Amino acid sequence: MTVDARPRVGLFVTCLVDLVRPQIGFAAVKLLEQAGCDVEVPAAQTCCGQPAWNAGADRDAIEIARNVIAAFDGFDHVVAPSGSCGGMIKRHYPEMFEKDPAWLPRARALSAKTHELLSFLVRVRGVTGVTADYARRVCYHDSCSSLREMGVKAEPRALLSTVNGLAIDELTDPQVCCGFGGLFSVKYPDISERMADDKIADACNTGAAALLGGDLGCLLHLKGRMARQGKTLEVRHVAEVLAGMGDGKALGEP
């Protein structure tokens, strides 16, 4: 694999990471810099527009997407610590502008250079391991968008396996949705609750001490439900562990 010298990477930090857990953003920056990238964070980004797009609010979604396209036009690569926001840009932006010849090429160009963080590290930058300690048994939750829209499955596991002291216990049903689904979790809380409970039971049954994942949305939902149930499994974004930032407070820890 040829790896170009110091590419300019635009970090799409995601609205949830920005608001709830900036540490994930800093972990991503650290991993990207370790992989030889120059990282920049355009101030003009807000959100990828997925909440509006999934709700059918096309006009709003399209306007937000235009902002994102303009903010990230000039980078060699765009990387998001989230399969969901990455998938939105990569899979759905070209769909959004299907009938807009002026914007379609720009949407396609952005799509082509947008990556989920871990797949970027492994596939584009050729990273094969990290230097980090995290002495726990963990299970890994594949978010649906990472899995199906971005095809990320092997990469987080490959990198986690190089973390000192870490062991992975696989979930029984890793391909089943956790019930987050953005506004779905707000519109249909009872159904979402059942799905979360099944996922949490699956995670607890593995005997792992921590649940890791690559999408903060799923993690907020699962951790929020665990808190309501009084369950104490540690929940973290995988980037924190890989960047050696796994000893700080976990998600929702006082």
Add this chain to the structure above:
Amino acid sequence: MNVDPKAFVANARAALADPQLRPALGRLKTHFGAGRAFAVHRYGDFESLRAAGKAIRDYAVTHLDELLVTFEQSVNARGGTVHWARDAAEARRLILAILQDVGAKTVTKGKSMVTEEIRLNPFLEANGIEPVETDLGEYIIQLRDEPPSHIIAPAFHLSKEQVAETFFAAHKDLDPARSLQERNALVQEARAVLRRRFEAADAGITGANFLSAKEGAAIIVTNEGNGDLTRLLPKTHIVVTGIEKVVADMNDVAVLLRLLPRSATGQAISTYVSVMAGPRGPGETDGPENFHVVLVDNGRSRLIGTEAQDVLRCIRCSACINHCPIYGAIGGHAYGATYMGPIGAALNPGTMGVANAAHHANASTFCGRCAEVCPVMIPLPRIMRHWRAVEYGQGLAPKAITRGLALWAFAAKRPALYRLGASIAARVLKMLGRGGSVRVVPIRNGWFAVRDFPVPQGTTFQQQWRARK
């Protein structure tokens, strides 16, 4: 359970609280999920087969008019008759007229979702004709006066104990002390009872999995053989099916026959494949004397040329239903419609109207598993999203959602304002946090109905990043 798609939320809540339903739905994974996975794995290059299936169905959907006309001509040439029904009412009237014409009093029925869709049974009963369902699952739910909860396994929601109860209540002439504990005892009893009904029927009604235009044939697949007894024993056979089931010829059918059972149950081929082409010919020893096909539109043709057109490719295999986590949580009855799960969510808003079936399109996380397993590659989440956009565009979406989104979008389009808002929100949420969680006690719906919100770190990434620079 309420047979009303608008009652989805209440129905779903009732389903989640039903202790019988949960173990029943747990069987989806073992009965169908694992079977499909193994069949796909054993087949090898399943993706090529899917692509072939998609192409066949795509051709059919885009040439529906020609193919249907060819089909009608071929059926006529074999001495059968084709009837066209624009909607459910017309379909019911046409079927009744055929039955009255031959003086039918009792009708045996093979499995047909379209006759569920057009609510045929209550209509026939009201007109003095007795319909008898002969597919085991359909028979059970007919006795219980329930609609199907699954496309290929209509009684999937029931335990064998519930089925035994149903049989004890319905088969009053049998020994009340008999044992119905074993699955096999249930099957044998249904067989014995249904055997008498088959012999007495004046007419038989089946659905069709496919229609072959060139040969003028209707094809059904069954695992119980009841389809053959339904079509062969009575003098009159009526096929009731949707217009979209037609394909060009038997070569196309052959490809789809490899996809359907593998996707549905994980079988390489179903136990019976019946090809029904016209009435009994001269010198033939079996078959009906009269052969009718009722082609039902009922909203389907409206989808052609729209963003939902691809949904017409569906071959009703149920793979999307079997792999849907929403269906897996609430079952089929909650949908209050004939087609449930992802296919219902993509189809119903088109055929029933978005205002009626909006919940179906909304009750999805877009996890994408349905599209991943669909044998004819229907982009189900994309079509559901299309219905959401129609709903939103027509001002039908819930006001709480549209207002919240509008406010959020206003900020999201203005980065400076958004950054300010986010930094305030992060601080406020952090202040509200107790023990690591934000738990808004007065709010008892939406997010906070079932979960807390993990407390934010307090300053946004953007703030910290700009400070670091």
